[in-house]
Each structure stands twice: as C-alpha cells, then as structure tokens.
Amino acid sequence: MKAAVLVFPGSNCDRDLAVAFRNAGAEVSMVWHKDDALPEGVDVVGIPGGFSFGDYLRCGAIAARSPITRAVIEHTHRGGYALGICNGFQVLTETGILPGALMRNAGLKFVCKPVDLTVETVDSAFTAGYAKGQGITIPIAHHDGNYVADADLVARLRDEDRITFTYRDNPNGSVADIAGILSENRRVLGLMPHPERAAEPAHGGTDGAALFRSLVGALALA
Amino acid sequence: MQEPAITDELIAAHGLKPEEYAEILRILNRAPSFTELGIFSAMWNEHCSYKSSKKWLRTLHTEGPQVICGPGENAGVVDIGDGQAVVFKMESHNHPSYIEPYQGAATGVGGILRDVFTMGARPIAAMNALSFGQVDHPRTRQLVHGVVEGIGGYGNCFGVPTVGGEVRFHPAYNGNCLVNAFAAGLADADSIFYSAASGVGMPVVYLGAKTGRDGVGGATMASAEFDEGIEEKRPTVQVGDPFTEKRLMEACLELMASGAVISIQDMGAAGLTCSAVEMGDKGGLGIRLDLDAVPQRETAMTAYEMMLSESQERMLMVLRPEKEAEARAIFEKWDLDFAIVGETIPEDRFLILHKGDCKADLPLSKLASSAPEYDRPWVETPPAPEMAEVPGIDPIDALKALIGSPNYAAKHWVYEQYDSQVMADTIRRPGLGAGIVRVHGTDKALAFTSDVTPRYVRANPVEGGKQAVAEAFRNLCAVGARPLAATDNLNFGNPEKPEIMGQFVGAIQGIGEACRALDLPIVSGNVSLYNETDGSPILPTPTIGAVGLIDHVDQVIAGTPQEGHLALLLGA
Amino acid sequence: MKARVHVMLKDGVLDPQGQAVAHALGALGFEGVGEVRQGKVIDLDLAGTDRAAAEAQVREMCEKLLANTVIERYDIEIG
Amino acid sequence: MKARVHVMLKDGVLDPQGQAVAHALGALGFEGVGEVRQGKVIDLDLAGTDRAAAEAQVREMCEKLLANTVIERYDIEIG
Numbered sequence: 001m002k003a004a005v006l007v008f009p010g011s012n013c014d015r016d017l018a019v020a021f022r023n024a025g026a027e028v029s030m031v032w033h034k035d036d037a038l039p040e041g042v043d044v045v046g047i048p049g050g051f052s053f054g055d056y057l058r059c060g061a062i063a064a065r066s067p068i069t070r071a072v073i074e075h076t077h078r079g080g081y082a083l084g085i086c087n088g089f090q091v092l093t094e095t096g097i098l099p100g101a102l103m104r105n106a107g108l109k110f111v112c113k114p115v116d117l118t119v120e121t122v123d124s125a126f127t128a129g130y131a132k133g134q135g136i137t138i139p140i141a142h143h144d145g146n147y148v149a150d151a152d153l154v155a156r157l158r159d160e161d162r163i164t165f166t167y168r169d170n171p172n173g174s175v176a177d178i179a180g181i182l183s184e185n186r187r188v189l190g191l192m193p194h195p196e197r198a199a200e201p202a203h204g205g206t207d208g209a210a211l212f213r214s215l216v217g218a219l220a221l222a
Numbered sequence: 223m224q225e226p227a228i229t230d231e232l233i234a235a236h237g238l239k240p241e242e243y244a245e246i247l248r249i250l251n252r253a254p255s256f257t258e259l260g261i262f263s264a265m266w267n268e269h270c271s272y273k274s275s276k277k278w279l280r281t282l283h284t285e286g287p288q289v290i291c292g293p294g295e296n297a298g299v300v301d302i303g304d305g306q307a308v309v310f311k312m313e314s315h316n317h318p319s320y321i322e323p324y325q326g327a328a329t330g331v332g333g334i335l336r337d338v339f340t341m342g343a344r345p346i347a348a349m350n351a352l353s354f355g356q357v358d359h360p361r362t363r364q365l366v367h368g369v370v371e372g373i374g375g376y377g378n379c380f381g382v383p384t385v386g387g388e389v390r391f392h393p394a395y396n397g398n399c400l401v402n403a404f405a406a407g408l409a410d411a412d413s414i415f416y417s418a419a420s421g422v423g424m425p426v427v428y429l430g431a432k433t434g435r436d437g438v439g440g441a442t443m444a445s446a447e448f449d450e451g452i453e454e455k456r457p458t459v460q461v462g463d464p465f466t467e468k469r470l471m472e473a474c475l476e477l478m479a480s481g482a483v484i485s486i487q488d489m490g491a492a493g494l495t496c497s498a499v500e501m502g503d504k505g506g507l508g509i510r511l512d513l514d515a516v517p518q519r520e521t522a523m524t525a526y527e528m529m530l531s532e533s534q535e536r537m538l539m540v541l542r543p544e545k546e547a548e549a550r551a552i553f554e555k556w557d558l559d560f561a562i563v564g565e566t567i568p569e570d571r572f573l574i575l576h577k578g579d580c581k582a583d584l585p586l587s588k589l590a591s592s593a594p595e596y597d598r599p600w601v602e603t604p605p606a607p608e609m610a611e612v613p614g615i616d617p618i619d620a621l622k623a624l625i626g627s628p629n630y631a632a633k634h635w636v637y638e639q640y641d642s643q644v645m646a647d648t649i650r651r652p653g654l655g656a657g658i659v660r661v662h663g664t665d666k667a668l669a670f671t672s673d674v675t676p677r678y679v680r681a682n683p684v685e686g687g688k689q690a691v692a693e694a695f696r697n698l699c700a701v702g703a704r705p706l707a708a709t710d711n712l713n714f715g716n717p718e719k720p721e722i723m724g725q726f727v728g729a730i731q732g733i734g735e736a737c738r739a740l741d742l743p744i745v746s747g748n749v750s751l752y753n754e755t756d757g758s759p760i761l762p763t764p765t766i767g768a769v770g771l772i773d774h775v776d777q778v779i780a781g782t783p784q785e786g787h788l789a790l791l792l793g794a
Numbered sequence: 795m796k797a798r799v800h801v802m803l804k805d806g807v808l809d810p811q812g813q814a815v816a817h818a819l820g821a822l823g824f825e826g827v828g829e830v831r832q833g834k835v836i837d838l839d840l841a842g843t844d845r846a847a848a849e850a851q852v853r854e855m856c857e858k859l860l861a862n863t864v865i866e867r868y869d870i871e872i873g
Numbered sequence: 874m875k876a877r878v879h880v881m882l883k884d885g886v887l888d889p890q891g892q893a894v895a896h897a898l899g900a901l902g903f904e905g906v907g908e909v910r911q912g913k914v915i916d917l918d919l920a921g922t923d924r925a926a927a928e929a930q931v932r933e934m935c936e937k938l939l940a941n942t943v944i945e946r947y948d949i950e951i952g
C-alpha cells in the first residue's frame with residue numbers, strides 16, 4: 001500500500017502523518033508542493049496538518065491552488081483515496097473536493113486539547129475499524145475548525161451517511177457538531193481532529209490508530 | 223544623503239553616557255560618523271553588551287561533563303547520549319510585549335527559536351514564563367490576551383509544541399509585564415554550528431526575509447526604562463512572520479546538512495551589526511559588508527537604518543565558496559532571499575560600504591571586546607520585615623482562597639491556546655508540572671520546566687535564587703527525569719540603583735550556589751534590566767528553565783491522582 | 795493602477811468575529827451599536843492602465859483565490 | 874446609520890499576509906501584480922442620525938479597540 005504525504009512550505013504535521021502511515025504498514029513518499037504529479041501507483045494521498053502557507057488569506061486557500069493539489073484533484077476524480085487532517089481538511093474544502101467551508105472557531109481562539117468524538121459511520125475504508133456509535137478521544141489543535149454548511153448540505157451529508165465523526169462537546173461551533181466528512185464516493189475523508197497524535201501508547205491514547213490500520217488494510221487488499 | 227551631525231543630544235538619544243562617548247573618541251582617535259555612532263550604541267547597550275551583569279554572570283556554575291557548549295553562543299548545548307544533544311535557551315521580550323502584546327510576544331518566540339536552529343538543532347519544545355500586573359488593572363486583560371495569542375500565533379504556525387510555562391499576576395508588573403520565552407532543539411552532537419568565522423576572503427551571505435526599517439533603535443529601547451515618552455518609541459515594534467521563520471529553519475537545516483556553512487549567526491537585536499561583529503570577533507577576522515547587496519523591503523534605506531534594522535527572520539552566514547550554487551538552490555526552493563553581502567578580511571576592520579561611500583570603518587575586535595563593563599554599586603537586601611501573625615482561618619476556606627486566586631488557578635485558558643502536541647512526540651502536555659517530549663525515533667525523552675517565585679526573591683534574593691533552582695530541579699525529578707542543565711532569564715529593575723543591583727547580585731549568588739550543590743550547570747541565559755515604569759521596579763524575577771533526561775519513556779512518572787491513592791510527603 | 799477588494803461573509807453566514815467586536819464595543823460603553831460584520835480588504839498595485847481589463851483581471855483573482863465563494867462575497871473598486 | 878472602517882498596517886510595517894497573497898497570485902499566473910496589502914474592514918450599524926457625532930464615536934472605537942495604532946492606521950466612512 002502506497003501513501004503520499006504532501007509537503008507545503010508551512011506544513012508541520014507532515015512527518016507525524018508519515019509516521020502514522022508507516023506504523024500502520026504503508027510505504028510512504030513525501031511529495032513537494034511544487035511537483036505537478038504524484039508518484040506512480042499511489043493509493044492514498046495524505047494532506048497533513050499545519051499552516052501550509054502560513055494560513056495567510058484563508059487557511060488552506062493558497063495550498064488548494066498549488067501544482068501538486070491539481071494532481072490530487074485529478075487523483076480523486078479517478079477514484080483515488082485522500083485523507084486530509086486539520087489543515088488538510090481545510091485544503092480539501094478549498095479545492096471543492098469536499099463540500100462546505102471551515103471558518104474561525106466560534107470562540108475565536110486557537111484550541112488544543114483532547115476531545116471526545118462519536119463515530120457516526122463505519123461504512124468507509126477510514127472508519128471500518130471502529131464500531132458505529134463508539135466514543136473515541138482524539139486531540140484537536142486549530143483556529144479555524146468551525147465547519148459551515150447550509151441546511152440542505154447538512155441534510156444531504158446525513159442522508160448519505162457521510163458524517164464520519166461528531167464532537168460530543170462542540171469545541172468550535174461546527175454545524176451539527178461535525179468533526180469529519182466523506183466525499184460522495186466515500187474515498188476522501190477530511191477531519192479536524194488529529195488521529196496521528198493518538199496513535200501510539202506514548203501519546204497517551206491510541207484511538208486514532210484504527211483509522212490508519214483500517215485504511216492501510218483495506219487498500220492493501222484492494 | 224547627508225548624515226546628521228553628532229551632538230550631545232544625539233549621543234544621549236543613543237543611550238550612550240558622556241564617558242562612554244569619550245571612550246569611543248579614544249578608540250577611534252576621531253569623531254565617529256552617524257552610522258558608526260549607531261553601531262557603537264547597538265554594541266554597547268545593556269542588551270547586547272551585558273555591561274552591568276557580565277561581572278556577576280562569570281560566577282555562575284557553567285561546566286560539567288554533559289556540557290558541550292556553555293554560555294556565549296546562541297544557545298547552550300548539552301549531551302544526551304547516543305551522539306545526540308539538546309540545545310536550549312530562554313530569552314525575554316518584555317518591553318516590546320508591553321508596547322504591542324501580540325507582536326512583541328510573537329517576535330520573542332521567533333527570536334528564541336532562531337537562536338536554537340542557528341546552532342543546527344530542530345526545535346522540539348517551547349515554554350513561556352509570563353508575569354502580568356493585577357488582574358483588575360486596566361491594561362492587564364489586553365496584555366494577557368495579546369501576549370498569549372502572540373505566543374500561540376507564532377509557535378503554532380512554526381510548528382513547535384509548547385509544553386510548559388508559568389503565569390503570574392502581581393501589581394509590581396502593572397507597568398511592565400514579563401514575557402520570557404524558552405526553546406529547546408535536538409541536534410547531532412557532532413554537527414553543532416557556531417558563530418566564529420574562519421578563513422579570509424570567504425563570502426558573507428544574507429539569508430531569509432528582506433530588511434525593512436523595523437525597530438530601528440529597538441535594541442536601545444529594550445534597555446531603557448519606560449517613561450511618559452513611550453508613545454514616541456512605538457514604531458520600534460516589529461511584525462513577526464512565523465511562516466517565513468518555518469521556511470528559514472527548514473532551509474538552514476538543509477544548508478547545514480549540505481556542508482556549505484562555515485559559521486552562522488541569527489540576526490536579532492541590531493541584526494546586521496551584532497551578527498557580523500560577533501562572527502568576525504570570534505574568528506579573529508575583519509568583515510566587509512556591501513549594503514547595496516542587502517535585500518531590502520523598503521526604498522531609500524540608509525546605511526544607518528540597515529545596520530540597526532531589527533527585521534525578523536534573517537540570518538548571516540559565512541559560506542564555503544565552492545558550495546555557493548548548492549546553497550543558493552536550497553534557498554530558492556524555499557522562496558527565501560540569498561545574497562552575498564560581503565566577505566571576511568584579514569585586517570581587524572568592520573568596513574561598511576554603501577552607494578560607493580564608506581559609511582563605517584571601525585576596529586572590529588574593539589567593538590566587541592571594549593564594551594564598557596561596570597561593577598555597579600550594590601547594597602545587600604535588608605532582611606524582610608517579620609510577617610504579621612497569620613490569621614486563624616479554616617483550612618478549607620484557606621484552600622478555596624488559594625485555588626480561587628489567579629496565581630494558583632488552573633492555567634488551561636492559556637496553554638490550550640498553544641499547540642502542545644505538534645511533532646507527535648509530546649508525552650506530557652502542560653497542566654501537571656514538567657512537560658515531556660520524546661526524542662524522536664527513540665525511547666528517550668526530555669523533560670522541561672520553568673520556575674521562580676519572585677516574592678521569595680524580593681524577601682531574600684539569595685534564598686529566592688536558590689529556591690528557583692531547587693523548584694526546577696524538583697519538578698524534573700517528579701516526572702522521573704535526571705536534571706541535566708539549566709538556562710536563566712534574569713529580569714530585574716534599574717541596575718543603576720544599588721538596591722536593585724543588590725537583588726541582582728544576591729539572586730545570582732543563590733542561583734550559583736544551588737546549581738553547584740545540585741550539579742546543574744547554567745548553559746545559556748539572558749538578562750533583562752531596567753524593568754521599571756516611572757521609577758517603580760518589578761519584583762526581582764530570575765526565571766530558571768531546566769531540562770532533564772528520561773532514559774526510557776516507561777520510566778516517566780505520570781498518572782493523575784485517583785481515589786484510594788496514598789499521599790506521601792517526602793523531604794524536609 | 796490601484797485596486798481594492800472587499801471580501802465579506804455572505805449574509806446569513808454567522809460572523810463570529812463581527813459579533814465579538816460588537817460585544818466588545820458594548821462592554822467598552824459604546825451605545826447604539828447594532829450589527830457588526832468584519833471582512834478583509836485587499837489592496838493591489840497593478841501594472842497596466844486599462845480599467846476594464848484590470849477589473850476583469852481582479853474579478854478572476856477573486857474567483858480563483860481571494861474569496862471563498864462558498865461563504866464569501868466580494869466587491870471590487872478600481873481606483 | 875452605517876459606518877465602514879478600514880484598518881491597514883502602516884506603510885513600512887511588514888505585511889506577511891499581503892506578501893503571501895502577492896506571491897500566490899504570481900504563482901497562479903497573474904501578471905503585473907505589484908505590492909499587495911491586506912487589512913480588515915469592519916461594517917457597523919449605528920443608532921442616531923448625526924453624521925458628525927457618529928464619526929467621532931467611530932473614531933473613538935478605532936482608537937480604543939478596532940485598530941492597534943502602534944502598527945495600524947485606520948480610516949472611517951460614514952455612509
């Protein structure tokens with residue numbers, strides 16, 4: 001199973017994401033934002049957390065227009081998998097690969113702490129390793145994680161079972177407590193919490209590990 | 223452009239005393255030019271020269287088998303085994319943070335991170351020790367919000383986990399808050415980079431962001447007491463750009479790995495001046511700078527402005543000439559400026575050329591070494607008055623009062639605004655004593671703490687100094703770490719007052735004694751004096767930042783107390 | 795030529811920053827402050843002298859980068 | 874009454890956001906883009922009908938809260 005982790009000049013969770021993929025058994029290559037193609041045979045693209053371009057203008061906005069991101073858009077159009085965490089989720093909404101937008105937290109402050117989530121669907125390669133309704137604890141660390149979508153979009157996400165995680169105690173004002181969503185074909189996941197920071201016992205919790213394990217497992221079989 | 227004539231007012235405005243100016247005349251055997259005056263004022267102000275504190279800093283305990291590099295470089299370097307080293311330092315940004323809390327605190331974090339990666343270390347942990355005025359003082363709320371947001375804004379974007387710190391409130395800080403920022407990085411023990419230039423005719427290279435008029439005169443301000451005129455000094459605050467700093471760090475680490483770097487120095491206060499003089503002086507060489515080649519953000523900048531600019535996110539390097547193309551390509555990859563701005567020369571000269579004119583021609587070694595050094599008069603702090611009888615109070619009420627006081631309340635409002643887990647190696651987040659970060663890819667970990675209790679230091683500087691060291695030492699032991707070494711950030715009032723100087727001397731004596739007794743060498747540090755407003759000083763605040771080693775993460779003493787656990791009281 | 799772009803949240807999208815400003819103004823004792831909305835202003839220096847061409851170019855910049863049209867609207871002044 | 878406030882970094886103060894936007898526009902192929910500065914725009918709904926009084930009030934808001942006059946300047950339009 002081959003994963004590619006994008007590196008924008010201000011990415012700072014790129015190494016963390018690569019470690020989590022590797023520990024789950026994936027072969028990982030790091031891909032520079034100025035490249036215009038993904039390496040041959042990539043199964044999943046990881047878009048890491050951080051501040052891709054300083055988060056200037058809007059979080060993820062400049063990264064979403066980078067040469068490598070055009071290649072990611074094509075990859076997802078071909079049915080390829082992608083995982084965007086935190087800033088990566090912001091990049092995915094800015095490209096339009098995922099619907100909605102992420103705004104400044106309702107409390108206006110950066111928030112870093114572990115939060116309790118509910119697993120809303122297990123019908124995806126990312127979440128197959130959890131149980132539906134399971135409570136998990138994963139850290140967040142963001143300033144702009146307030147997911148906005150109009151009522152129609154929220155209804156559609158619900159009807160199509162595309163909400164993967166919800167907050168139990170909403171830390172940022174997200175509509176419908178949404179913490180993560182899937183694309184229509186269920187192959188692209190964007191989420192604000194950082195599963196790669198809860199993937200080893202040393203992190204003080206391992207609830208995030210199942211995400212990488214089930215993804216790598218599913219794609220290795222595919 | 224015509225440079226202003228040197229007048230007594232101009233000399234005073236540069237923070238130089240008449241006798242200091244007389245010394246300049248003696249060294250040069252002529253009057254300095256305006257640019258030269260600026261250079262002297264930058265090199266000789268308290269902030270760069272440590273002229274009031276040097277004598278006492280020499281008495282500290284700074285050595286030990288674990289110490290690879292003690293005070294004198296950008297940061298201290300300590301062996302952690304397996305060919306690795308931890309590089310750390312703490313530094314204040316008090317005055318800028320009081321004037322513009324967000325940017326002042328942010329650029330303080332930026333400065334300390336640069337100190338660490340200049341030495342070849344990737345920053346892996348940060349802390350911040352903050353002292354504010356009374357909670358209900360009109361300025362406090364804005365300062366707390368701005369400072370905390372600024373620290374988070376910079377550190378979070380840069381990508382370093384903030385794992386500890388302190389927050390205190392006391393009326394003595396009403397007019398002068400303290401912002402002390404700590405950073406630690408990880409490096410291979412055999413590839414530490416130092417500032418001493420070597421070799422004649424080697425290119426001097428400017429790296430990073432462009433130069434603007436930011437903070438011209440800021441180093442002078444940082445050492446001046448606040449007064450009514452503060453409004454006019456405002457434009458000396460700079461804006462930080464953590465995104466550029468992140469790129470600068472990645473580019474520098476790549477550059478160091480390429481073998482292109484002979485020596486490197488970050489541009490802090492009075493950037494180009496201090497960094498160039500230090501590289502030349504430590505290498506026993508002269509430096510020539512051609513200012514026309516300096517990347518500039520603004521038009522029509524003068525030599526004076528460029529030499530004193532405090533624009534952030536810049537470095538100066540002496541390059542191996544055969545590596546130029548490779549080095550340039552690295553900086554282009556990260557979209558940063560790379561410009562050859564001069565070279566090392568054999569003569570003892572600091573030569574500044576601009577638009578075909580020689581703007582400064584100074585004996586370089588004298589600039590660095592002949593800064594005045596003062597043995598300021600001091601008086602021993604008299605014993606604190608006897609405490610009044612402690613009122614009889616119900617223990618539970620007393621506990622409630624303590625927990626409810628801002629100084630002992632939970633600090634999560636502060637540290638939850640800091641990313642404490644980026645890099646995915648944080649083992650213990652802020653909130654319970656020392657923070658712990660794993661050494662990436664190993665089972666080792668490093669513990670970090672920052673401590674001082676200023677009211678103890680005021681009551682008895684020697685004992686208060688000892689106590690700060692002892693508390694830091696205990697905080698490390700309490701998580702299972704072996705204390706390795708420490709850094710100090712000595713914040714005091716006006717050293718020209720004998721009673722303040724007495725606090726300073728006493729605290730250093732206490733810190734020195736405790737460090738010797740516990741074998742905890744001080745490997746880096748920073749002194750911030752003149753923390754006074756309208757003559758009223760802060761509490762003496764010698765912050766101690768300490769680092770400990772944990773051989774295996776399994777040895778971390780963690781866990782939160784639970785019902786049924788046994789409580790033991792250890793020690794005297 | 796100079797261009798100025800305003801990017802504001804669309805009506806109906808909650809503006810937490812604007813709300814916080816309104817709240818803070820109230821706390822400072824300013825009276826009669828109703829709704830507050832906060833947005834971005836971007837000033838651009840452009841080469842060229844053709845106003846219509848400049849406006850078309852800036853519009854394209856807004857669509858491609860400066861605004862997130864899912865939640866934001868923009869207006870352009872060529873000055 | 875409506876008021877619009879622009880808050881911009883003073884000339885000469887580094888504007889990292891503006892720089893990043895200029896760079897991104899260049900990378901997207903937009904030509905002839907010189908300096909870019911980014912600031913805030915704040916729209917306020919005010920009670921009262923006296924323009925001069927409104928302007929004075931908004932000026933006070935700027936000095937006290939909306940702008941950080943150490944590094945920012947502001948201008949006010951009463952509309």
Ligand SMILES: Nc1ncnc2c1ncn2[C@@H]1O[C@H](COP(=O)(O)OP(=O)(O)O)[C@@H](O)[C@H]1O
Pocket residue numbers: 349350351352384385386387388389629630633636637640651652653654655656657
């Ligand atoms: N400014 C700060 N930044 C980060 N962490 C902080 C800060 N202030 C306090 N903390 C953290 O909060 C916890 C409690 O701090 P403190 O009240 O000083 O107690 P302690 O005596 O345990 O250090 C510690 O873990 C400390 O690191």
